[in-house]
Amino acid sequence: MGPLGVVLWTMFGVAVGLGFSWMPGFHVYNVIALLAVTGGAITFIPQEAFPFFVLGALVSFAYSSVISTVYFSVADDTMIFMLFPTQRYLVTGRGHEAVLMTLLGALAGSVILAASMPVMPLILPFLRDILNQFITVFLSALVVFMFMSEWLKMGEREENRLKRFLKAWSQILGGLFVFLASGLLGFVVLNTDLLPTTVAYVRLTPLFLGFFGLPWVLVNLLSGLPVGEQDTSDEVGTDWRGLLSGVFGGALGGYMAAFFPLITGGMGALVAGHITSQRGDDTFMVSQGANRFIYYVGAFLFLFLPAASLTRGSAAWLVSSIYQPKTYQEYVYSIGALLLASGVSFIGTLALSKLVARIVGRWFKQISLAVAALLVAIAWALTGPMGVAVMLVAALIGTTSVFFNTRRSYCLGVLILPVLISMTGYTGVAMKLLGLGV
Amino acid sequence: MRGLTHYLSGLSLATFFKPLVAAVAQGNLAILVPAVYAYLPDFLDFKVWKFFEKWDFHVDPAPQEPGLNRAPMTVKVSSLTPEERYRFYRLEGRASRIEDSGDKLSFTLTDDTGSIRVEALGRDRRDLLSALGGLEEGDAVAVSGYLDYRGEEPVFVAADAPHPMYVAERVAEAIDYAYEHGEARVKVENIRMIGDTYRRFLIDLDGENRTVRVVMGPIIALGGMPLEEEPVPEHRRYAEARTRHRFVKKYPKPTVIGGFSGTSIGFRREGDVVEEVFLPWHREWSHSFTVGAFLAALLYLALAALGSSLAAPLALASMLGYWAHVVEDQLGYMGSNLLWPFTKKRTPGLRLGESGSPLLNFSTALLMSGFIVANLNYAVPRPPIALPYGELLALVSAPSAAMYAYAVAKWLRQRGEAPEEAEEKAVEEVLEEEEEEIGGA
Amino acid sequence: MSAEDRLRVLLEDLYSRGAKPRRKVNLKLLAAVSVILSVAGLAVIVALGQAAQAPLVRISDVYGNFLMNYATVRVRGKVTSIPYVDNSTGRLLIRFPVDDGTGSMLLYIYSPLSAEALRRGLIPLPGDVVDAEVQVRVRETFTYGIVQALSAFRIERVGGEPIPVKTLKPGMAETLVVVEGEAARIREVGSGVLIDLDTGAGTVEVLVPKFISFMDRRLYGELASLQPGARLRVTGVVYLYKGSSPEVVPRRPGDVEVLGAPRVVEATVSQLPGLEGERVRLTVRFAGIEYVKEERGYRLLVVDSTGRAEARVSREVMERVDPFDAFSSPILVEGRVSGGVLVIESAKPLGRWNGSTVPLGEVTAAWKGRIVAVEGEVVSVRSLGSVAVATLRSGGAELRLFMPGSVYSGVKDKLVEGARVKVAGYVDVYKGQVEVVVYTPLGVRQ
Structure with missing residues (x-):
């Protein structure tokens, strides 16, 4: 395939990504999966162009998904639930600024990623060989740390000491419940034929839509606070220090998440935020941008590294089952495609953000409902009625995390717990315990 | 230092113990215990001890409405007793006998428990009228404000904040209490209002004049951004209360209470004066070598009783992890109570950099990760990095060594730093520690 | 919402008309309900x-089928080759192919299940039927399955009483047999320890697979260093190596019984003619050594104070005899008398080299067939591909060295022009010229 083909298919991926991934809870993996399941894409895209198509889609996803993060997640009117930095910006009419700041982070992330690709083959294989057999340790270490470092937000005003303690700890216990419950759900879905094994690749989709998409709709519908007028001028309130600190921390977290299987961008960000001692909303948003970009795109780019044999992330697994890039030429193309897609996505997302900023205040509830309907439709299309049932249970668990004021990322127990069980050799025991046969 | 840096240090130290690394191959995750131990001092402080702190004075200038988690709380007229003076509340009732002078609006508010005269001055009058869209005799209204007295007569002053005197009087009282009883702990709650907004206020302790000053600041968003430009009206912006006894405050900046949570202040009598102890529940017993040794001994006994072959290395690694936390914190300003209960006070830190310093955190985390990589490299049957152990250790520590050297050079230059400045940094350090998880979702 | 909007909301909360009840959120109730619903x-x-x-x-x-990537399914099929076990990355792995008639696929068992499977002897052999719950991984070029739980991993073994056999035929593939005999040749190969078992009626190949070493390291080590002549009884499944050569593969350590070391007669050279067919051990010196290409071995004479006798020794055994030691000390040899010739199966000099050498000029045709040690400076070295020659000089005398390419590649860095070296080997006369044949890399020292 020549450079023209690379450009063409990358841009096609970008278009698909921009078109879908601004919707809340709608992951680009789902888009690719949907295209794959409905059969169309796989047949009309040439096999060796497929990695570039996915690369384009992933890049634009890393950019445009910030729109749903910023505009479509508001808590209830009394704000019993703590606001995330992006939400704080939104309710003060600075949603577009938050988008822009995250995009700047993503742009910096793409430059860092492109620049670091040539040195990656020198370091990564060593690290992989050393750390591979200790993945269980790192994964469990991170889970333990997440629970231990939970910032207790409640309980300051209870009348006596024991009540204060219990109230505060209900948050940790709630988090534990969410982790275990989502883990249990994941275990059942992954180890049975509940969702048809013939579409195993998309079995996680209804789960993720349930955990991260639907609770958002639920909370929005509880909400009474209007999202007001948004300022859409392209200005950001930050300084170089905040920007650099954010980019550096974000990139670090992104690499970590990209390199270690199962560790997601959010968890990588938590780790990197600690290591580089970040503070401030602006820094946080910039780092989120860089982090997500490197996490999603970097993980996928490992696939292009000749002889590195690192398949990380759902998209990479899908692509590697269709076509595995093999040459250094493809590797060089991938860096070019990355930069191209990055520039186009930056501009596209900015325009999209302005558009959304204009309509979001007026149509908030309607958009929420429409998205909810869309999520249900996707789950149904991919995995049938049982997928919708599984999605609803996942949504309940996701909502629980909101009510306990605890980290939403505990829902990732859906993957982490089954994998930990499998890696420590307890799958058989757990199956017996749950009465799942064998 | 930040939580993860400590945690990583514990994990890193554990990888120096071959039996613990070997156990991983058998699916045994005991190697995580030292990491947990290394994080434990902060965990004990922030997740446990903080909630069990005994307060002698609980100062809540703006109680929250249960179920709404925001101030002001709606109360009945009859509950406004003299002790409630200056606190921020909300009343609901009917308005009568309305008098409006253009500058001052007053009316009687009556609910099913009684009546009280309400006054709204200047800006508060304007706000009230604009929010209500005018006021007519017999209207049912809700009004926020605080109780005050005109001579003997109780008055409810319409306001969007409590009066600062509430805090000033209680803090002054606490200082005298500490003088008389040796020690006092004060918990000052923050003021949280609707829409995740906060009313910022400052407490300034002026030992020279035996005065506690409190200033009401603007309404802010959680991140600290002010939402209003107009200052708080004169009559309820500022308050001061005098103490009977002498006190000193080494840290010159006022204590700011904003978003997130309130603060806890300790006062301790030293000789003839009362001294301020910042965040008295933090970095005390938990951050001591003695407690680390004790907890490690408990671990050893428990494991030995269970017949674990890893009892000795695990307990040893865990103790080192715990101690590493104490040592790492000692690099900063505030320091810790190193040998509790034998020592009574925190030993000031080395001041190499604030514990939240990105440089110190990053270089330490990098060093610890390097150790982990180096140690695990030799746990693989054919080590992927074919360097002698010593050389590999030197290689992975080099970048961090350079960064430490930079920090030390900076420290040498700044050694003459004024003591107040150091004290200030010490306070900022622990404040930051308290807010460390805020970004993470 | 702008700051002003927000302040307006705030003001409306502070001052409002009527007792407008705010919608309170009972977080406790919501939390409890969400937990209950989640559990349900x-x-x-x-x-x-x-x-x-x-x-x-x-x-x-x-x-x-990439859509089935990560699917957990059951597969049932026949194992088609010997499981491969590897621990080189520190993560113990077992891998074997199964074929269910529609296709073949590799199944993997990873640590810690792999260790448990070895402990419980849950390793299938060719011919066994495996029924396993696996997670499918689909890659572009191949698809494999990862075994999820040992409780969902069943092996239907090739059954029945083992049939005693003395020879193997391809038709016996995938049947359980038992064979008894004397180990004739033992060597380690990639897949395990290969033993030629002399049953009296013929030779049966036994492959002790590598995975046995993870079950019983001691036994595996003992088999790998087994002395020829040891008697074994092996129960195992017949597997067709490369589809045509049958070999017996034991399933677990208990399937291999070492019935005892061979009986060995202590002898002198003069007694050998009366010990036909026996295993003997004796102390000798080597003489008349010459290489016979067709036999891939050496013909030689063994000599002691009672006489001399004809003997044969393979290249592998000879290569392990240090010529320096053999130059100054007698050699303890063990072997079997066959057709009046001593077939040496192991040879070990009794003492270490005392450091003495023969001056180059004294190495003459009279030494032919005997082992010498010499010392000198390397004047020239020439590699001719499969062989190499060198010239040694000392005290005005020169001597030619000859060595096979395999030996030369092992001593290349010592045998360089200008270097002073010690060399040992046996003396040969080639086209009238005396030369020392360095038959092993042990024969060159610095």
Whole structure:
């Protein structure tokens, strides 16, 4: 395939990504999966162009998904639930600024990623060989740390000491419940034929839509606070220090998440935020941008590294089952495609953000409902009625995390717990315990 | 230092113990215990001890409405007793006998428990009228404000904040209490209002004049951004209360209470004066070598009783992890109570950099990760990095060594730093520690 | 919402008309309800899951089907080759192919299940039928399955009483046999220890697979260093190596019994003619050494104070005899008398080299066939591909060295022009010229 083909298919991926991934809870993996399941894409895209198509889609996803993060997640009117930095910006009419700041982070992330690709083959294989057999340790270490470092937000005003303690700890216990419950759900879905094994690749989709998409709709519908007028001028309130600190921390977290299987961008960000001692909303948003970009795109780019044999992330697994890039030429193309897609996505997302900023205040509830309907439709299309049932249970668990004021990322127990069980050799025991046969 | 840096240090130290690394191959995750131990001092402080702190004075200038988690709380007229003076509340009732002078609006508010005269001055009058869209005799209204007295007569002053005197009087009282009883702990709650907004206020302790000053600041968003430009009206912006006894405050900046949570202040009598102890529940017993040794001994006994072959290395690694936390914190300003209960006070830190310093955190985390990589490299049957152990250790520590050297050079230059400045940094350090998880979702 | 909007909301909360009841959120209730509903939902999912166990699939339906990536399914098929076990990365792995008639697929067992499988002897052999719950991984070029739980990993072994056999025929493939005999040749190969068992009626190949070493390291080591002549009884499955050469593969350590070391007679050279067919041990010196290409071995004479006798020794055995030691000390040899010739199976000099050498000028045709040690400076070295020659000089005398290419590649860095070296080997006369044949890399020292 020549450079023209690379450009063409990358841009096609970008278009698909921009078109879908601004919707809340709608992951680009789902888009690719949907295209794959409905059969169309796989047949009309040439096999060796497929990695570039996915690369384009992933890049634009890393950019445009910030729109749903910023505009479509508001808590209830009394704000019993703590606001995330992006939400704080939104309710003060600075949603577009938050988008822009995250995009700047993503742009910096793409430059860092492109620049670091040539040195990656020198370091990564060593690290992989050393750390591979200790993945269980790192994964469990991170889970333990997440629970231990939970910032207790409640309980300051209870009348006596024991009540204060219990109230505060209900948050940790709630988090534990969410982790275990989502883990249990994941275990059942992954180890049975509940969702048809013939579409195993998309079995996680209804789960993720349930955990991260639907609770958002639920909370929005509880909400009474209007999202007001948004300022859409392209200005950001930050300084170089905040920007650099954010980019550096974000990139670090992104690499970590990209390199270690199962560790997601959010968890990588938590780790990197600690290591580089970040503070401030602006820094946080910039780092989120860089982090997500490197996490999603970097993980996928490992696939292009000749002889590195690192398949990380759902998209990479899908692509590697269709076509595995093999040459250094493809590797060089991938860096070019990355930069191209990055520039186009930056501009596209900015325009999209302005558009959304204009309509979001007026149509908030309607958009929420429409998205909810869309999520249900996707789950149904991919995995049938049982997928919708599984999605609803996942949504309940996701909502629980909101009510306990605890980290939403505990829902990732859906993957982490089954994998930990499998890696420590307890799958058989757990199956017996749950009465799942064998 | 930040939580993860400590945690990583514990994990890193554990990888120096071959039996613990070997156990991983058998699916045994005991190697995580030292990491947990290394994080434990902060965990004990922030997740446990903080909630069990005994307060002698609980100062809540703006109680929250249960179920709404925001101030002001709606109360009945009859509950406004003299002790409630200056606190921020909300009343609901009917308005009568309305008098409006253009500058001052007053009316009687009556609910099913009684009546009280309400006054709204200047800006508060304007706000009230604009929010209500005018006021007519017999209207049912809700009004926020605080109780005050005109001579003997109780008055409810319409306001969007409590009066600062509430805090000033209680803090002054606490200082005298500490003088008389040796020690006092004060918990000052923050003021949280609707829409995740906060009313910022400052407490300034002026030992020279035996005065506690409190200033009401603007309404802010959680991140600290002010939402209003107009200052708080004169009559309820500022308050001061005098103490009977002498006190000193080494840290010159006022204590700011904003978003997130309130603060806890300790006062301790030293000789003839009362001294301020910042965040008295933090970095005390938990951050001591003695407690680390004790907890490690408990671990050893428990494991030995269970017949674990890893009892000795695990307990040893865990103790080192715990101690590493104490040592790492000692690099900063505030320091810790190193040998509790034998020592009574925190030993000031080395001041190499604030514990939240990105440089110190990053270089330490990098060093610890390097150790982990180096140690695990030799746990693989054919080590992927074919360097002698010593050389590999030197290689992975080099970048961090350079960064430490930079920090030390900076420290040498700044050694003459004024003591107040150091004290200030010490306070900022622990404040930051308290807010460390805020970004993470 | 702008700051002003927000302040307006705030003001409306502070001052409002009427006792407008605010919608209170009872967080406790919401939390409790969400937990209860989650638990109820999970219970339903688990119950549904119990009725939807992993389905049995055909390998052809799974292979290369990327939509089934990560699917947990059951496969059932016949194992087609000996499981491969590897621990080089520190993560113990077992891998073997199964074939269900529609296609073949590799199954992997990873640590810690792999260690448990070895401990419990749950290793299938060719011909066994395996029924396993696996997670499918689909890659562009191949598809494999990862075994999820040992409780969902069943092996239907090739059954019945083992049939005693004395020779193997390809037709016996995938049957259980038992064979007894004397180990004639033992060597380690990639897949395990290969033993030629002399049953009296012929030779039967036994492959002790490498995975046995993970079950019983001591036994495996003992088999790898087994002395020829030891008697073994092996129960195992007949596997066709490369589809045509049958070999017996034991399943677990208990399937290999070492019935005892061979009886060895202590002898002198003069007694050898009376010990036909016996295993003997004796102390000798070597003489008349010459290489016979067709036999890939040496013919030589063994000499002691009672006389001399003809002997044969293979290249592998000879290569392990240090010529320096053999130059100054007698050699303890063990072997079997066959057709009046001593077939040496092991040889070990009794003492270490005392450091003495023969001056170059004194190495003459009279030494032919005997081992010497010499010392000198390397004047020239020439590699001719499969062989190499060098010239040694000392005290005005020169001597030619000859060595096979395999030996030369092992001593290349010592044998360089200008270097002073010590060399040992046996003396030969080639086209009238005396030369020392360095038959082993042990024969060059610095």
